[in-house]
Amino acid sequence: MKRPNTVILVSIxxxxxAGAAAWLTYSYLQQEVSSVKAVxxxxxxVARADIPIGTTLAASQLKVTSWPKxxxxxGSADAPEQLVGRVVIRPITRGDAVTDQKLKPKAGTPGAxxxxxxxxxxxxxxTVAVNEVAGVAGFLTPNDRVDVIVTMQLPDNEKExxxxxxxxxxxxLATGQITDQKEGKPVVVPTVTLDLLPTDAEKLVLSASKGSLQMLLRNIADSGQVGSQGATISKVLTGVERPLVSKAPEAKAAQPRPAPAKGGVKGVVKGGVIVKAAAPVILYTLEIVKGAEKVTWQYPY
Known part of the structure; x- marks a missing residue:
């Protein structure tokens, strides 16, 4: 190979x-610049303090902080003005980023x-309508927990x-008001919206149509079961519990045929002798517990 050709080949x-080294160096520097920009x-x-569900954001509830890019x-914002007036649909804790996923969509967007x-x-x-008393005098607020009690007539006893x-x-979930008509005039009726399973929703709607509802406000830390059997007038006045629903009459066994008796006395024949039928006696049982001592009393109906 001639010398000029060798020089040309080496130069190439x-x-x-040199080009490959320059390209690798440039790529490395670009990655380093991107890493620096990323951090x-x-x-x-972010939220200046805890923000509950349903809050309309104000500038005083927000602040701007530094965050790694x-x-x-x-869905986050870099200026409070972009978020003022939006409604919170997810709880936001202090220091959390306020994003679109935690806010109600803007008006005009689908699913707003x-x-x-x-x-x-x-x-x-x-949602059920309640009066001021049933709504715990207006002290119910979103995220509170309540028990629901219904007052209605017994199915088998209209007097009880x-x-x-x-x-x-x-x-x-929410509290509000609706406008209703009473004697031809509009009146404001308080409402309470509850979070229920479908089966419990059926119970609530049926109970609201058959009787009156009352909300019982719970302590925030109380999640225990009550297990109440209900209260009737008889139970309140006498302290003796009666079954809420009467049992279906059982089929009666074949009884001996009554035989007529003199003097208008009715009885049954047993062993050839007419025995007068005794009237059934219904007793109430009352148990009194004092420490380790237990006393039982029985009273005729």
Whole structure:
């Protein structure tokens, strides 16, 4: 190989290696620049304090903080003005980023309803009308938990009423008001929207149509079961519990044929002798417990 050709070939290889080295160096520097930019703090709007569901955001509830760019959540904002006036549909704790996923969609967008974002999957939101007393004098607020009690007539005894807890530890989704007509004039009726399973929703709707409802506000830490059997007037006045629903009459066994007796006395024939039938005696049983001592009393009906 002649010397000029050798020089040309070496020069070509030198240029190729130099180009490859330059390209690798450029790529490495670009990656380093991207890494530096990724960790550089960016502006992000977070909650200044805990924000509950249903809150309309105000500027005083938000603040701007620094956040690594590569970990900024999607749907976040960099200025409080972008979020003021939006409604919170997910609880936001202090220091959390305020994102679109935690806020009600803007007006005009599909699915902009508020309640549909609050109802848990598999549950139903049921709204019932209550009066001021039944609504615990207006002290019910979203996220409170209540027991629901219904007062209605017994199915087999229209003269006897019963009060019974039908639902326990039910979360409140919202409270509000509706306009109703009374004597031709509009009146405002308080309402309570509850979070229920479909089967419990059926119980509530049926009970509301048959009787009156009352809300029993629970302590925030109380989630125990009540297990109440209900209360009737007889039970309240006498302290003796009667079954709420009478049992179906059992089939009677064949009885000896009554035989007529003198003097209008009716009886049954047993062993050839007429025996007067005794009237059944119904007794009430009252148990009194004092420490380890237990006393039982029986009273005729």
């Amino acid at each position: 290889f030198a240029f190729l290696f 550089q703090p960016q502006k992000l709007v 590569d970990s900024i959540p999607p 309803g508020f309640m549909t974002y609050v109802v848990p999957q598999g549950h139903r939101a049921v 009423s019963v009060s019974k807890i039908i639902l326990e530890n039910v979360p409140i």
